[in-house]
Amino acid sequence: MLGALVGDVVGSVYEWHNHRSKDFPLFGPKSSFTDDSVLTVALADAILNRADYGGVMRRYGARYPHAGYGGRFRQWLLTPTMGPYGSFGNGAAMRISPAGWAYPTLEETLEQARVHTAVTHDHPEGVKGAQATAGAIWLARHGKSKGEIRDWVVKHTDYELSRTCDQIRPDYEFNESCQRTVPEALTAFFESTDFEDAIRLGVSLGGDTDTLTCITGSVAEAFYGGVPPAIEQETLSRLDEPLRDVVRLFRGRYGL
Numbered sequence: 001m002l003g004a005l006v007g008d009v010v011g012s013v014y015e016w017h018n019h020r021s022k023d024f025p026l027f028g029p030k031s032s033f034t035d036d037s038v039l040t041v042a043l044a045d046a047i048l049n050r051a052d053y054g055g056v057m058r059r060y061g062a063r064y065p066h067a068g069y070g071g072r073f074r075q076w077l078l079t080p081t082m083g084p085y086g087s088f089g090n091g092a093a094m095r096i097s098p099a100g101w102a103y104p105t106l107e108e109t110l111e112q113a114r115v116h117t118a119v120t121h122d123h124p125e126g127v128k129g130a131q132a133t134a135g136a137i138w139l140a141r142h143g144k145s146k147g148e149i150r151d152w153v154v155k156h157t158d159y160e161l162s163r164t165c166d167q168i169r170p171d172y173e174f175n176e177s178c179q180r181t182v183p184e185a186l187t188a189f190f191e192s193t194d195f196e197d198a199i200r201l202g203v204s205l206g207g208d209t210d211t212l213t214c215i216t217g218s219v220a221e222a223f224y225g226g227v228p229p230a231i232e233q234e235t236l237s238r239l240d241e242p243l244r245d246v247v248r249l250f251r252g253r254y255g256l
């Protein structure tokens with residue numbers, strides 16, 4: 001799940017200022033965690049403590065009220081009686097990476113991805129985006145090749161994965177849906193040569209950059225065997241201590 005946090009922090013400064021190449025500084029003075037990291041860590045916390053994810057998310061939302069939540073999700077956070085609201089937003093996929101690490105079988109991973117996602121994003125496309133991401137992570141950490149992961153995603157979704165990053169990049173625009181973020185994020189992973197290259201490719205596509213690259217980084221970490229130490233240290237330094245503590249606990253129990 002650390003790879004997701006890297007993607008969020010690196011992509012945070014490019015969400016509204018897209019950078020359509022791989023040539024950029026990974027970290028700068030304004031690089032910071034956003035709601036993507038907050039909700040990812042919240043899921044890790046819920047899994048660690050076998051707690052209700054909805055309740056944990058609301059607790060994290062109160063602790064980090066200005067992390068950058070979307071309008072409908074913010075309404076959900078502030079309305080304790082509000083249930084799932086039919087969303088297929090890409091938030092379903094950006095926060096799900098801990099589920100890709102925590103469960104012993106692919107079947108359980110997919111079921112738990114559905115359960116954790118449907119707390120808010122109960123639209124079939126939202127669930128599909130989360131399951132595609134969590135399933136790809138599970139397959140990657142169990143040694144499957146990129147070709148095998150791609151074939152599995154295509155079989156279990158209707159995602160278009162035939163385009164290259166160079167074909168996507170020129171006309172790709174900001175889009176907050178799973179169906180227009182997850183395929184692009186996975187394509188960046190499939191084309192990458194190592195973890196850092198995956199992050200750079202994700203940013204270079206533009207769009208909802210922090211969320212797209214969060215998804216890319218989550219799968220890349222599992223496939224490439226971790227996050228390079230310098231990138232890990234820089235990312236963790238951008239989190240506050242409560243978030244870092246949960247990351248360390250989760251990685252200690254479920255990490256590489």
